[in-house]
Amino acid sequence: MSKVIALMGDQAAAEAMRQIEPDVLAAYPITPQTEIVMTFAQFVADGLVQTEMIPVESEHSAMSACVGAAASGARTMTATSANGLALMWEIVYIAASTRLPIVMPVVNRALSAPINIHCDHSDSMGARDSGWLQIYCENNQEVYENIIMAVKIAEHKDILLPVMVCQDGFITSHAVEGVKVYNDKQVKDFIGEYKIRHSLLDVDNPVTYGPLDLQDYYFEHKRQQSEAIKNSLKAIPEVFAEFKKHFGVEYDFIETYRLDDADVAMVALSSTAGTTKVVVNELRAQGKKAGLLKPRFFRPFPKEKIVQALSGLKAVAILDRSESFSNQGGPLFTEIRSALFDESKKPLTVNYIYGLGGRDINTEQIKSVFVDLEKIVKEKRVIESINYLGVRG
Amino acid sequence: MKEKGWEEIPIGGVIDKAGSAAEYKTGDWRTFKPVRDEEKCTHCLLCWIYCPDSSILVKDRKMVGFDYDHCKGDGICAAVCPVKCIKMERE
Numbered sequence: 339m340s341k342v343i344a345l346m347g348d349q350a351a352a353e354a355m356r357q358i359e360p361d362v363l364a365a366y367p368i369t370p371q372t373e374i375v376m377t378f379a380q381f382v383a384d385g386l387v388q389t390e391m392i393p394v395e396s397e398h399s400a401m402s403a404c405v406g407a408a409a410s411g412a413r414t415m416t417a418t419s420a421n422g423l424a425l426m427w428e429i430v431y432i433a434a435s436t437r438l439p440i441v442m443p444v445v446n447r448a449l450s451a452p453i454n455i456h457c458d459h460s461d462s463m464g465a466r467d468s469g470w471l472q473i474y475c476e477n478n479q480e481v482y483e484n485i486i487m488a489v490k491i492a493e494h495k496d497i498l499l500p501v502m503v504c505q506d507g508f509i510t511s512h513a514v515e516g517v518k519v520y521n522d523k524q525v526k527d528f529i530g531e532y533k534i535r536h537s538l539l540d541v542d543n544p545v546t547y548g549p550l551d552l553q554d555y556y557f558e559h560k561r562q563q564s565e566a567i568k569n570s571l572k573a574i575p576e577v578f579a580e581f582k583k584h585f586g587v588e589y590d591f592i593e594t595y596r597l598d599d600a601d602v603a604m605v606a607l608s609s610t611a612g613t614t615k616v617v618v619n620e621l622r623a624q625g626k627k628a629g630l631l632k633p634r635f636f637r638p639f640p641k642e643k644i645v646q647a648l649s650g651l652k653a654v655a656i657l658d659r660s661e662s663f664s665n666q667g668g669p670l671f672t673e674i675r676s677a678l679f680d681e682s683k684k685p686l687t688v689n690y691i692y693g694l695g696g697r698d699i700n701t702e703q704i705k706s707v708f709v710d711l712e713k714i715v716k717e718k719r720v721i722e723s724i725n726y727l728g729v730r731g
Numbered sequence: 732m733k734e735k736g737w738e739e740i741p742i743g744g745v746i747d748k749a750g751s752a753a754e755y756k757t758g759d760w761r762t763f764k765p766v767r768d769e770e771k772c773t774h775c776l777l778c779w780i781y782c783p784d785s786s787i788l789v790k791d792r793k794m795v796g797f798d799y800d801h802c803k804g805d806g807i808c809a810a811v812c813p814v815k816c817i818k819m820e821r822e
Contacts, residue, residue: 437743498742536745546746558737559744565737 339524340585345517347510348373350478351417351443351503353517354485356381357525360441361412364392364403368422369455370507371445375417397422401429401440408438409547411534413489415440419507420447420461427465433500434469435563436547439492439532440500442470443485446608446659447507448695456696457507459607460660463636463669469563471501471570472637474607476593478515481505483587484634489529490577496569506609508696520585528584570638591640593632594647596622600629602711603648603685605674606657607633610692610699617704628708636670641677648678651685653714655707657727659693667691667724688720692727703728753801757784761804763819765797771816778808778817 345353351374355363363382367375382391390412394400400416408414418426423444433440444462448454462472473488475481481503488501505511536545551559571591578589593611596618597603604614611632621628631647631654633640648654656675658668666672671689678684690707693699707727714720741747774794779787786802788795797808809817 435743436745536741536747543747544749546749547744549744549746551744554734555740555744558735558740559742561737562740562742566742 340518340520342516342518344514345478345482345519346373346512346514347475347478347481347505348445348512349377350482350515350517351485351505352377352381353519354482354525355415355443356387357520357522358413358415358441358486358489358529359387359526360389360415362390362392362404362407362414363416364394364400364407364414365416365418366394366397366400366422368397368419370447370457370511371417371419371422371443373511374443374445397425398429401426401433404440405429405433405436405438406538408433408440409436409538411532411537411539413493413532414438415442417443417445419445420449420455423461423465424449430465430468430470432548435559437498437563437566438500439489439498441485441488441492442500442502443481444502444504445507445511446504454695455507457509458659458694458696459504460694462502462504463660463662465502466637466669469499469567470637471497471499471567471635473501473503473635474633475503475505475510476608476611476632478510478513478517480634481510482517482519483581483585483589486525486528487577487581487589490580491570491574493532494570494573494577496573497566499563499566499570504608509609524584528580567638571640574635574638589634590643591633591635591638592643592647593634595630595632597629597631597647599627601627601652602654602708602715603629603631603651604655604657604704604707605631605633605648605670607636607659607670610657610659613699613701614704617701617708620701620705621708626708626712633670639673639677644674645677645681648674649681649684653686653688653711653720655688655690655711657690657692657707659691661691661694665724671724686714686718686720688714688722689724690727691724694729697728699728756800757803758800761799761802761822763804763806764799764822765802765804765806765808765817766820767794767796768816768818771814773814773816775813777811777813781807781811783807
């Protein structure tokens with residue numbers, strides 16, 4: 339029913355997309371996403387998929403084509419990275435506001451300038467207020483499975499929002515791992531058919547997409563979007579349950595690792611969570627009660643799950659692979675700290691901004707964060723809330 | 732028209748029926764309104780051709796008045812009228 343094959347993260351994304359076989363894929367290649375588009379284009383050329391592939395002239399056009407295709411009722415996908423996402427910006431918001439369930443793998447890469455092609459989360463974190471859902475993947479297996487799940491999440495009748503499936507540029511996108519791939523029929527059975535409620539091409543029931551919406555109704559449409567995000571917290575677990583039924587694999591909004599009896603923990607997205615697990619195991623072998631929380635979803639922000647997982651701890655280090663220039667820490671830190679604020683019992687929190695522009699994050703650096711946490715617990719206070727991990731000073 | 736709440740309208744800003752723009756009364760945008768001297772009017776219907784808001788009312792090939800619910804008062808009818816029978820008057 340399934341087989342394990344060696345795939346790079348980008349190829350794992352393309353393999354999921356082959357099995358999903360979207361009606362339309364409009365994309366422009368950009369490092370480190372290129373191999374997704376390249377691999378998928380080969381599938382199209384080889385006749386393995388019936389997808390209408392639109393090789394557009396820019397990412398602004400890619401997302402525009404996706405909006406048009408999705409409004410017609412086509413199951414629609416694209417993929418991008420960094421500056422490509424930045425160029426899409428205007429239409430990224432339009433896709434979400436128009437409630438089009440487009441699925442977009444994002445291979446996280448630093449935004450220019452200076453120009454850099456390596457991993458950080460400044461691209462997708464910048465889009466955190468765009469109304470898209472965001473899933474962050476630790477490894478290639480999660481890339482593959484999250485993209486399949488994203489289709490069903492995006493198209494859920496109580497959600498109808500586009501989804502970004504993020505993975506770390508080069509770190510997973512170009513690293514070969516064994517990926518358990520299900521057979522095509524299993525995937526097709528899971529995702530099922532998609533039928534749009536109001537198709538732009540349904541001439542018997544004509545509708546208008548993207549009309550002018552001024553002081554009288556714009557606010558109501560934004561309120562609907564907030565509700566969709568709130569609904570997604572209830573609807574996504576239905577997709578998790580169905581995924582488990584079809585594939586036997588359990589997913590949740592967050593993953594906790596040796597956290598139940600922990601005193602201190604780290605919060606990290608994507609591949610850094612994997613590196614942290616190694617450190618947690620080493621510390622546990624020394625008798626230290628260390629743990630990890632890996633949020634899989636940043637949008638919707640799984641507040642209750644995160645609060646429940648962290649509130650009993652003594653100190654928590656939250657790692658951000660992007661800088662928000664707010665002087666209040668990175669986006670993960672500010673949102674988690676805010677989520678904990680109203681709790682009577684809560685841990686001390688400290689932020690580490692790390693890995694910008696693909697700067698390596700290694701086990702020694704992560705260990706140093708746990709050493710800091712021990713000190714924070716001992717002194718019962720945080721001396722420096724916002725820290726920069728791995729930058730030369 | 733009573734404005735609807737967020738739970739009552741289609742999502743995504745979709746307008747789910749055609750021709751609904753007629754329900755949107757743009758007449759209150761007007762500062763100047765067109766007024767016609769019926770005696771002078773030759774019913775050439777140039778105003779009907781030029782009006783961008785379909786606000787010239789015509790019956791049996793004759794100009795019979797203005798749709799003040801939708802006329803925005805742009806004054807195009809007055810400008811194109813060859814016999815100057817339309818005047819723009821302040822509301």
